[in-house]
Amino acid sequence: MANNPPSLPLRSAQLALDILNGRHSLSRAIPPLLFLTDALLCAMIIWKVPYTEIDWKAYMQQISQFLSGERDYTRIRGDTGPLVYPAVHVWIYMGLYHLTDQGKNIPLAQQLFALAYLAALALALACYARARVPPYVLPMLVLSKRLHSVFVLRCFNDCFAALLLWLALWLWLRRNWAAGALAYTLGLGVKMSLLLVLPAVGVVLLLGAGFRTSVRLAAVMGLVQVLVAVPFLAHNPWGYLGRAFELSRQFLFKWTVNWRFVGEDVFLSRGFALALLGLHVVVLAGFVAGRWLKPARKPLTQIVAPSLSGKSPFTQQEQRAISRDVTPRFIMTTVLSANAIGLLFARSLHYQFYAYLAWSTPFLLWRSGLHPVLQYALWAVQEWAWNVYPSTRLSSGVVVGVLAATVALVWTGARDEWEPRRDASKDEAAKR
Numbered sequence: 001m002a003n004n005p006p007s008l009p010l011r012s013a014q015l016a017l018d019i020l021n022g023r024h025s026l027s028r029a030i031p032p033l034l035f036l037t038d039a040l041l042c043a044m045i046i047w048k049v050p051y052t053e054i055d056w057k058a059y060m061q062q063i064s065q066f067l068s069g070e071r072d073y074t075r076i077r078g079d080t081g082p083l084v085y086p087a088v089h090v091w092i093y094m095g096l097y098h099l100t101d102q103g104k105n106i107p108l109a110q111q112l113f114a115l116a117y118l119a120a121l122a123l124a125l126a127c128y129a130r131a132r133v134p135p136y137v138l139p140m141l142v143l144s145k146r147l148h149s150v151f152v153l154r155c156f157n158d159c160f161a162a163l164l165l166w167l168a169l170w171l172w173l174r175r176n177w178a179a180g181a182l183a184y185t186l187g188l189g190v191k192m193s194l195l196l197v198l199p200a201v202g203v204v205l206l207l208g209a210g211f212r213t214s215v216r217l218a219a220v221m222g223l224v225q226v227l228v229a230v231p232f233l234a235h236n237p238w239g240y241l242g243r244a245f246e247l248s249r250q251f252l253f254k255w256t257v258n259w260r261f262v263g264e265d266v267f268l269s270r271g272f273a274l275a276l277l278g279l280h281v282v283v284l285a286g287f288v289a290g291r292w293l294k295p296a297r298k299p300l301t302q303i304v305a306p307s308l309s310g311k312s313p314f315t316q317q318e319q320r321a322i323s324r325d326v327t328p329r330f331i332m333t334t335v336l337s338a339n340a341i342g343l344l345f346a347r348s349l350h351y352q353f354y355a356y357l358a359w360s361t362p363f364l365l366w367r368s369g370l371h372p373v374l375q376y377a378l379w380a381v382q383e384w385a386w387n388v389y390p391s392t393r394l395s396s397g398v399v400v401g402v403l404a405a406t407v408a409l410v411w412t413g414a415r416d417e418w419e420p421r422r423d424a425s426k427d428e429a430a431k432r
Contacts, residue, residue, distance in 0.1 A: 019135065020134065020135055020136035021134045021135070021136060022132075022134045022135055027135050030135040030138060031125045031128075031129065031135070031138060034125070034138055034139065034141070034142050035118070035121060035122060035125060035142075037142065038118070038121060038142040039114075039118055041142075041148070042114040042117060042118065042148065042151075042152055043114070045148055045152050045153065046107065046110045046111065046114060046152055049153060050153075051106050051110060051153055052149075052153050052154055054080075054154050054156075055078075055080055055154070055155075055156060055157075056103065056106070056109065056154075056155045057078065057079060057103065058078025058079050058080040058081070059078065059093050059103070059157070060078075060093070060097055060102060060103030061077070061078035061079060062076050062077065062078045062083045062090075062093075063090065063093050063094050063097045063103075064097070064102070065077070066090060066094065067094070067097070071231050071232055071234070071235040071236070072232075072235055072236045072239055073232050073236060073239045073240045073242075073243040073244065074236065074239040074242075074243060082243060083243060084243050084244070084246060084249070085157060085190065085191055085192075085244060086188070086189045086190065086191070086192060086225070086228075086229065086244040086245065087189055087228040087229040087231075087232060087240075087244065088186050088187075088189030088190045088228050089157050089160075089189070089190045089191065091228065092157070092160055092190065093157070096109060096112065099112065100112075109155055110152050110153070110155065113151050113152050113155050113159055114151065114152045116151065116159050116160060116163050117147075117148070117151040117152060117159065119163055120159070120162055120163040120166050120359075121141065121142065121359075123163070123166040123167055123169070123170045124141055124166050124359040125138065125141065126170055127166065127169050127170050127173055127328075127332060128141070128363065130170075130173045130174075130328040131173070131328045131329045131332045131363070132328075132329070133363060133366055134366075136372055137362050137363070137366045137372075137375070138362075140361075140362040140375075140376070140379050141358075141359055141362060143383075144354070144358045144383055145383070145387055146351065146354045146358070146383065146386045146387050147354055147355065147358040147359075149351075150351065150352050150354055150355050151355070154352065156352040156355070157190055157191055158191060158193065158352040158353065158355040158356065159355055160187070160190050161187045161188075161190040161191040161193060161194055161355070161356075162187075162355040162356055162359075163187075164183050164184065164186050164187030164190065164194075165183075165184065165187050165194060165197070165356070166359070167180075167183040167187075168180045168181070168183035168184035168187065168201075169331065169332065169335060171183060172204060172208070172331050172335075173328040173331055173332070175208065177205060177208060177209040177213060177214075177217060178217060178220070181201075181205065181217040181220060181221055182220070182221075182224065184201060184221070185220075185221035185222075185224045185225060186224065186228075188221075188225070189224070189225060189228050189229075192244070192245050193353065193356060195342075196338065196339055196341075196342025196343065196346075196356075197335050197338045197339050197342065198338075199284055199288060199338055200292065200334045200335045200337070200338030200339075201335065201338075202214070202218075203288065203292045203293060203334060204326065204330075204331050204334055204335065205217055205218075207293075207295055207296060207322050207323065207325070207326050208323055208326035208331070209323075210312065210314070210319050210323070211307065211311075211312035211313065211314065211319075212312060229244070232244075251267075251347055251348035252348075253267050253268065254390070255348070255350050256348045256349065256350075256391065256396065257348075257349045257350060257351060257353070257386065257391045257395075257396060257399055258346065258348065258349040258391075258396050258399045258400050258403075259272075259348060259396060259400070260391045260392065260393055260395075260396035261393040261394075261396045261397040261400075267348075273347055276345045276346075276347060277345070279345050280341065280342065280344075280345035283341055283344075283345070283407070284338070284341055286411075287337060287338070287341065287411070288300070291334075291337075291411065291415065291418045292334050292418060293418075294418040294419055294420060295322050295325035295326065295330070295418065295419075295420050296313070296314070296322055297318070297321075297322070297420050298313065298314075321420075322420075325420055329367070329417055330417055330418065332363055332367075333363075333364070333367050333410065333414050333417045333418075334418075336360040336363055336364055337364060337407065337410050337414075339356055339357070339360050340357075340360060340361075340364060340403060340406050340407050340410070341407055343356065343357055343403055344400065344403040344404055344407055349399070351386065351389070354386050357382075357386075357403075361378075361379055361382060361402075361406060362375070362379060364406050364409075364410050364414075365378055365379065365406065365409070367410060367413065367414040367417065368406070368409035368410050368412070368413035368414055369409075369413035369414070370409060370413070378402055378405065378406070381398055381402060382398070382399070382402040384398070385398035385399045385402070386399065
């Protein structure tokens with residue numbers, strides 16, 4: 001007896017699964033369709049949802065003072081406080097100041113931020129494609145209410161920092177190390193939040209580009225930070241550094257998204273701040289030594305000692321083999337896991353910090369190996385928590401809990417991403 005063909009519902013279900021998992025030619029249509037849908041959504045938000053004034057007016061006031069000749073960072077202020085961002089922030093918002101009639105044309109500003117959002121989304125989609133992420137993950141990139149709010153309703157500078165981070169990732173995935181380093185340092189020049197991924201950036205450049213190239217790129221990144229800040233460094237260098245990269249900044253309990261559940265007394269205590277710093281260092285060191293440097297095929301001590309003396313810890317043969325293991329997935333997993341670790345132990349997160357998290361979480365949950373239903377469940381819980389305003393003990397606990405779960409799941413579920421795939425001696429033997 002001939003086998004009966006599958007029923008229409010079964011064939012339809014199989015087709016849907018094939019499309020969502022990237023096994024069908026129609027799978028290629030999902031990213032552009034999502035992008036176009038989100039472009040229309042951005043237009044609808046700008047048209048229908050009232051703009052919310054938070055920092056835009058203060059940014060414009062600060063730029064006005066700069067254009068009036070003020071170069072002392074400690075004297076540049078707006079209604080919400082002093083200028084506390086690096087110099088690239090000033091140059092970007094100076095351009096916006098001129099384009100938007102001194103900040104008065106809010107609808108045009110929103111349209112410009114929508115373009116920045118769409119550019120960042122396009123880069124994120126391109127990075128996901130380069131890392132061969134299945135299409136079923138991609139809807140999570142366009143469904144965030146909070147992320148749309150950060151970009152097109154609040155016009156925060158985090159939007160440009162996130163855009164430049166994703167540009168850097170896209171360039172590194174294409175092994176354009178120098179251009180990626182430039183994009184990254186420009187993003188760092190917008191907001192020092194990108195310092196959170198700096199350890200992972202160092203690992204990626206060391207393993208992918210080699211010791212000497214990574215040292216040169218580090219010097220270039222430092223030089224760029226100096227060049228963009230020349231007007232301020234020439235006038236009051238310590239004032240600029242103290243404001244633009246203020247690591248001892250005091251945080252207000254009423255604005256925290258992540259630590260409200262510990263109570264105000266604990267939140268403001270020095271012991272709590274030191275505990276977070278210590279945990280950040282410990283977990284970061286664990287990822288560096290136990291995960292990120294695995295392709296080097298050497299223990300941390302054999303990498304650090306030569307590096308400190310100015311010598312490459314790898315032979316040319318070793319470097320070639322290591323560099324081949326620095327795949328798009330390796331780069332994405334390493335940099336985005338560093339971002340999640342940094343946000344987990346951040347002293348305080350505000351709503352605009354979701355710009356760094358929203359497009360990272362779907363990739364990390366997928367790399368952890370969770371079932372797709374659980375991926376969407378964790379993403380949805382995180383999205384809910386970031387949309388609770390003001391934050392509550394429950395919502396802040398969920399923010400920290402999902403970040404902690406993401407970091408733990410990546411540690412256990414994505415370990416194969418960092419394992420060496422080739423043996424250097426075998427590569428050499430094959431050549432002979």
